[in-house]
Amino acid sequence: MNHExxxxxxxxxxMWDDQxxxxxxxxxxxxxxxxxLLLDDKVLDGRHRYRACLECGVEVRFSPFEGTDPAAFVISENLARRHLNxxxxxxxxxKLTGLGRGRPKKCPDSDNKPILQSEAAKMVSVARTSVVLATRLRKEATPALLAKVESGDIAVHEALKIAQLGAPAQDRVAQIQDRKQRRLAMAEAHHRSAGRATAPRKQFMTVVPPGTEFVRDVLTRLELFTNHVLGADGxxxxxxxxxxxxxxxxxxxxLKRLEHAGRGIKAVARLQQHLERRAEAA
Incomplete structure (x- = not known):
């Protein structure tokens, strides 16, 4: 009988393949x-031992989970021995966020409430912000890129930058072992993408865009910034x-560069105030 x-x-x-x-x-x-260990007839702990037994033809010995908090048990058993970054x-x-704790019905607290993001962060000893970024990465990254983060080869912060690329470029950059070479490949891919986004379209007649040159230039730069930093979802x-x-x-x-950028941020914020007042008056 196979167990899920x-x-x-x-x-x-x-595990890594060699392990x-x-x-x-x-x-x-x-x-x-x-x-x-089994919980509800599913493998709770020891999935690699289970797979190894099936591969080499050794009989698998199962034991029911006897604890009261399966989620805490799985994390406690695996974090130390797996040496995860x-x-x-x-x-x-x-991945833990939103899952039930899996507590058996015999436990006093058996309502199996879902694990909150803050709880999951505390369980694995990372900041909640890191979990927020990891959750975003799971939505944006290709399976190949995500696998590199799960194996410990690429950090979440670097992967998020790579995830701004299209799927083929993500997969291509993720396969580069050297971090410096990955950064160069990622920068090159971003430049190519930006070039395609801003390349002029063929037109059969010259059309002058509305607005002065200054206004057009500002809006173009703001649009490029928004697309690059916030992404399609904003x-x-x-x-x-x-x-x-x-x-x-x-x-x-x-800090000096951020202070200099602050003047531009203030200017855009003031422009936004004018836009809001205009919208109220309309």
Missing amino acids: LHELCKALPD FRQLVEDIRANGLLHPV DSQRALVAS EVDAFVDRFWAEFDWQEPLL
């Missing part, structure tokens, strides 16, 4: 030393959270 994986179990990333091969050979030589843990927390909160999380507040040069 419990949702809590699937929140953890897979799994070592596990297979160990079980082939020594047998299964620790039983696979911050980005991997943030992805785990993102998620302001996600942009602010990401910038706040990634900004180095100890770096004087960055």
